[in-house]
Amino acid sequence: MTDAQAKRAARARAAQLMALFETAGATAVETALLQPAETLLDLYGEDIRARAFVTSDPIRGEMMLRPDFTVPVVEMHMAGGASPAAYAYAGEVFRRQESDPERPVEFLQVGYELFGGEDPARDDAAVFALVAEAVAPARLRAATGDIGILIAAVAGLSTTPARKAALTRHIWRPRRFRALLDRFGGRTPVPRGREALLAQTDPLAEAPPLWGKRGEAEVAARIAALREDAAAAPIGAEEIALLDTILGLRETAPNVLVALRDISADLPAIGPAVDRLSARLEALAARGIEVDELAFEGSFGRTSMEYYDGFVFGFSFPDRPDLPPVASGGRYDALTRALGGGTGVPAVGGVIRPEVLLAGEGP
Amino acid sequence: MSVKLGVPSKGRLMEKTVDWFAARGIRLRRSGSERDYAGVVEGIDGVELVLLSAGEMPRELGAGRIHLGVTGSDVVREKLVHWDQRVEALAEMGFGGADLVIAVPAGWVDVDTLDDLDAVAAQFRARHGHRLRVATKYHRLVREFLREAGVADYALVDSQGATEGTVKAETAEAVADITSTGETLRANGLKILSDGLIHSSQATLFRSRQAVWGDEERAVLREFEARIGL
Numbered sequence: 001m002t003d004a005q006a007k008r009a010a011r012a013r014a015a016q017l018m019a020l021f022e023t024a025g026a027t028a029v030e031t032a033l034l035q036p037a038e039t040l041l042d043l044y045g046e047d048i049r050a051r052a053f054v055t056s057d058p059i060r061g062e063m064m065l066r067p068d069f070t071v072p073v074v075e076m077h078m079a080g081g082a083s084p085a086a087y088a089y090a091g092e093v094f095r096r097q098e099s100d101p102e103r104p105v106e107f108l109q110v111g112y113e114l115f116g117g118e119d120p121a122r123d124d125a126a127v128f129a130l131v132a133e134a135v136a137p138a139r140l141r142a143a144t145g146d147i148g149i150l151i152a153a154v155a156g157l158s159t160t161p162a163r164k165a166a167l168t169r170h171i172w173r174p175r176r177f178r179a180l181l182d183r184f185g186g187r188t189p190v191p192r193g194r195e196a197l198l199a200q201t202d203p204l205a206e207a208p209p210l211w212g213k214r215g216e217a218e219v220a221a222r223i224a225a226l227r228e229d230a231a232a233a234p235i236g237a238e239e240i241a242l243l244d245t246i247l248g249l250r251e252t253a254p255n256v257l258v259a260l261r262d263i264s265a266d267l268p269a270i271g272p273a274v275d276r277l278s279a280r281l282e283a284l285a286a287r288g289i290e291v292d293e294l295a296f297e298g299s300f301g302r303t304s305m306e307y308y309d310g311f312v313f314g315f316s317f318p319d320r321p322d323l324p325p326v327a328s329g330g331r332y333d334a335l336t337r338a339l340g341g342g343t344g345v346p347a348v349g350g351v352i353r354p355e356v357l358l359a360g361e362g363p
Numbered sequence: 364m365s366v367k368l369g370v371p372s373k374g375r376l377m378e379k380t381v382d383w384f385a386a387r388g389i390r391l392r393r394s395g396s397e398r399d400y401a402g403v404v405e406g407i408d409g410v411e412l413v414l415l416s417a418g419e420m421p422r423e424l425g426a427g428r429i430h431l432g433v434t435g436s437d438v439v440r441e442k443l444v445h446w447d448q449r450v451e452a453l454a455e456m457g458f459g460g461a462d463l464v465i466a467v468p469a470g471w472v473d474v475d476t477l478d479d480l481d482a483v484a485a486q487f488r489a490r491h492g493h494r495l496r497v498a499t500k501y502h503r504l505v506r507e508f509l510r511e512a513g514v515a516d517y518a519l520v521d522s523q524g525a526t527e528g529t530v531k532a533e534t535a536e537a538v539a540d541i542t543s544t545g546e547t548l549r550a551n552g553l554k555i556l557s558d559g560l561i562h563s564s565q566a567t568l569f570r571s572r573q574a575v576w577g578d579e580e581r582a583v584l585r586e587f588e589a590r591i592g593l
Binding site: 097 | 519
């Protein structure tokens with residue numbers, strides 16, 4: 001197949017998927033190819049610069065070639081009054097590749113986003129079932145997870161609010177999360193420089209002069225926070241073991257539910273999140289999904305972009321580790337708050353990559 | 364066909380490179396005037412001299428338009444994706460040494476490690492409403508380093524010169540810059556993080572894996588390697 005034929009085939013497949021989403025009740029929407037860089041940078045941080053193509057003009061400043069649809073669709077929805085709605089879209093997204101020349105720099109995405117629903121379990125199940133139906137002709141493996149359970153588990157640790165905030169902030173950076181947990185748990189020693197700093201009665205007394213925007217009050221506040229942290233008891237080994245168990249879960253969803261119920265006896269804070277998982281599984285079963293076979297991974301979604309904060313899922317070809325996931329999605333209520341200037345709405349969605357679907361299905 | 368050797372076209376890096384080869388019996392000289400960018404290699408047959416700016420060397424090596432080239436290992440890593448698959452480091456030449464490091468204001472007594480930098484970035488963003496800015500010209504190296512270390516809530520700002528001054532000018536809160544002794548950083552009221560060494564660079568002779576290496580070129584390379592003691 002030539003590149004042109006492949007592109008036509010992918011467009012045809014995208015149109016079919018789009019039609020399916022519209023039949024399911026979604027309104028078709030379009031977004032601009034060029035997106036203001038500032039919004040994306042503010043949201044994703046420096047990592048997005050490695051992943052998105054940046055360009056500029058003298059009037060609008062820095063712009064990015066659309067790296068995904070979610071952000072512009074959320075912005076459009078929030079600006080339009082944020083009443084409940086479902087949207088579908090199809091088009092190119094662009095991804096800069098800094099390390100792997102084999103990966104495509106432009107590809108199609110077809111997506112479905114559901115805003116403002118009143119029953120999160122039902123909506124999670126509806127989006128998952130719709131994406132599953134859309135990719136159904138291919139024999140794919142589905143995996144699910146729940147960032148909400150991790151957030152709740154961290155919130156339930158018996159430690160200081162500052163430590164919980166630091167851990168929550170790094171849920172999406174597993175290595176830094178682990179390093180923090182080891183230190184808060186007393187498994188790794190306090191860095192020598194910090195020990196020396198805290199040994200001084202007034203570390204600011206003989207400090208060199210300060211330059212720049214970060215002022216003395218901020219340095220003093222951080223030293224106070226470090227003193228508070230040094231005085232706090234380590235997080236208990238039992239609690240860390242519970243967290244490790246949750247992160248290491250790899251089982252069918254019903255087995256995971258049983259395991260989490262056991263854990264919640266010792267970590268009651270995850271109770272409501274586990275109830276939500278239970279309700280979601282019932283809603284999925286009601287949609288005809290074979291929940292007994294559905295894989296659940298405690299760490300699923302931790303290495304993707306940090307906007308999913310609840311249910312997460314992905315579909316991939318089980319025998320094609322060379323291919324990226326065909327489809328992925330999840331719940332991102334927090335993102336709507338970030339983009340909606342503080343007011344958020346429940347939001348869940350999923351995207352499919354038609355090119356990957358076609359590559360996996362073969363000729 | 365001859366083997367093309369890329370050498371920095373000016374400055375101390377050029378002088379040191381010429382000396383390094385001279386000490387090994389290979390004389391490099393411009394074919395004409397001071398401004399002529401064509402050159403001659405004496406003392407070995409089949410090697411052609413190409414004078415290039417050190418910054419262009421990675422691109423020319425990566426594309427295989429030159430067979431061999433001398434430049435800093437920092438620019439090769441910054442500019443060549445999968446650099447180790449596209450070039451091979453034949454010899455570290457022992458000059459042009461400099462470290463790419465992360466430095467913060469010396470007055471930040473609460474910051475000594477990347478872990479501290481990450482915590483301060485969170486604090487700074489909450490307080491000032493924008494990300495902690497790190498001025499650099501080595502975007503890819505710095506971003507990869509900070510991502511590996513799990514540092515969040517920072518933004519890179521481009522600085523092609525006088526990077527040490529950006530903190531006093533309040534266009535950045537920290538810098539990632541090349542230093543050999545740390546003196547310029549200290550003079551600008553900055554200190555290097557204890558785990559802030561991103562890369563130790565020095566002038567390096569690279570071999571392009573992309574260039575055409577026929578029998579003739581390989582024979583010249585063997586002779587060349589023998590002369591420089593490899």
